Amino acid sequence: FSASPRRPAALKFDPSSFPRESDNVDVCIVGGGPAGLSAAIRLKQLASAANRETRVVLLEKGSEIGAHILSGAVIEPTALNELIPDWKSCKNPQSPSTPATKDRMRFLTSKFSIPIPVPPQMHNKGNYIMSLNNLTKWLSEKAEALGVEIYPGFSASEVLYHSNGSVKGIATADSGISKQGEQKDGYERGMEFHSRITLFAEGCHGSLSKKLISKFDLRKQSDPQTYGIGLKEVWEIDPARFRDGEITHTLGWPLSKDTYGGGWMYHFGENLVSLGLVVGLDYPNPWLNPMKHHPLYSQVLKGGKCISYGARALNEGGYQSIPKLTFPGGALIGDTAGFLNVPKIKGTHTAMKSGMLAAEAAFDALESDSSGPIQLFSYEESLKNSWVYKELYQVRNLRPSFHNPLGIYGGILYSGLDAFLLKGRTPWTFHHPSTDADATKPAAAFPKPEPFKPDGVTSFDLLTNVSRTGTNHEEDQPSHLQVDDWQAHTRASYPKYQGIETRFCPAGVYEYLDDETSETGKKFNINAQNCIHCKTCDIKVPTQDINWQVPANGGGPKYILT
The missing domain is CATH 3.30.70.20 (Alpha-Beta Plaits)
Structure with missing residues (x-):
């Protein structure tokens, strides 16, 4: 629909005059993506092992689990192996799940495709090409089997606070309000979930997470976050053009030298191809469609059919842009905090691991007799000692190296030097100079x-x-x-x-x-x-x-x- 081109009308009634129902839980998780589901599963695994009742509720704004999930996606199974060691032998595991067989890297001009070396971070032996929204559906089944209460279609719209300023839980959105701000028949007040610990797993740039970051000044000691937008299509192609498990990444055209980004094309499942373009949002010119007219792509798509499209923002700031993760009563986990490994173009494994570590810290905290606000200091500490931080620290300079007078060419030169020789062992750390909004030119x-x-x-x-x-x-x-x-x-x-x-x-x-x-x-x-x-x-x-x-x-x- 087209919203009225005027200032939105204020609500014409007072929702606070209607009582909210409330529910008390041990842990409330906001978001049903890889991080939120991994946290839920790990909490119930620990509770089962300790023979202790722990109530875990997970709220998802999408109409069903996976409905809002989008990624490339080549999955590094490190965290999945830790969380569910027998996942590959489970009945009906995430499908399709295609082992990576070949890596290709190309620099594109408008007409030519030039082979370039594949950086070590982009070697995908042992990884799997998957549909991430299918993976989250499968993880949700595992979570529910363990006793996690999952409520899709519940949009968390407000953070609730105790009088001492600590997080008390969340409230879901009201329903039954007209676009003119009037109460409709069937109006229902949102519901409150009060929890001892609330984990925010909203994904990139979560609406509640940004408020928490501001309220608790969680970016005080970190760089501004920088973002990209990823645009994706899934095609069903001619079987004669299908190359099972082949992974191609591209740089260059259709992006200009002052625009960070690149394309991908993954062959997976039965004659399916995932392809798309990621464009750094520190430049205002994200175009997807021209890319597919390049022979590298068009020759694969010829005779095929596009069956799915989507887009989402992704965190590109890396190590320098990770905020403080904890605050009284809760924590940020997954992509809402920004654990994407940009050179790898992978963040599912790091998001899942952050959720698992937060779950372990939360479980330990729930065992304490403390009646005051819980702060998960051990989560932040264990994450810094994990392979997640080691991995992100090693590649910390690659994305910000593209902030240079030579643009993409200077970034490629430095990234190649760092990836193949320096391997992050440098005494310097580059920084992101501004927010993406501030980087925009007239x-x-x-x-x-x-x-x-x-x-x-x-x-x-x-x-x-x-x-x-x-x-x-x-x-x-x-x-x-x-x-x-x-x-x-x-x-x-x-x-x-x-x-x-x-x-x-x-x-x-x-x-x-x-x-x-x-x-x-x-x-x-x-x-x-x-x-x-x-x-x-x-x-x-x-x-x-x-x-x-x-x-x-x-x-x-x-x-x-x-």
């Missing part, structure tokens, strides 16, 4: 590109792509994309950035309509129904006045094979 500094015209064969318009995400939001509800003053946003953003929102959004949510009555000649509009929850707008908009919040009732994408 549109006038760049030539205006020619509009890309999809061919309908290997590239498609945004609305066709969005139709492949299964996205749906209840129409008559307040927009979860919050802009306090739409006219002020237009005045501040459009003249300088010429509609950057329409370029970085992978789902056609934002548009500027012609309006002769406006001083800018434009009227800002939000098509919130299209939103696929990538959160790029909240991260990248230079005016920093778009606030992404969870919608009610499990709205959003319903991904398959992503």
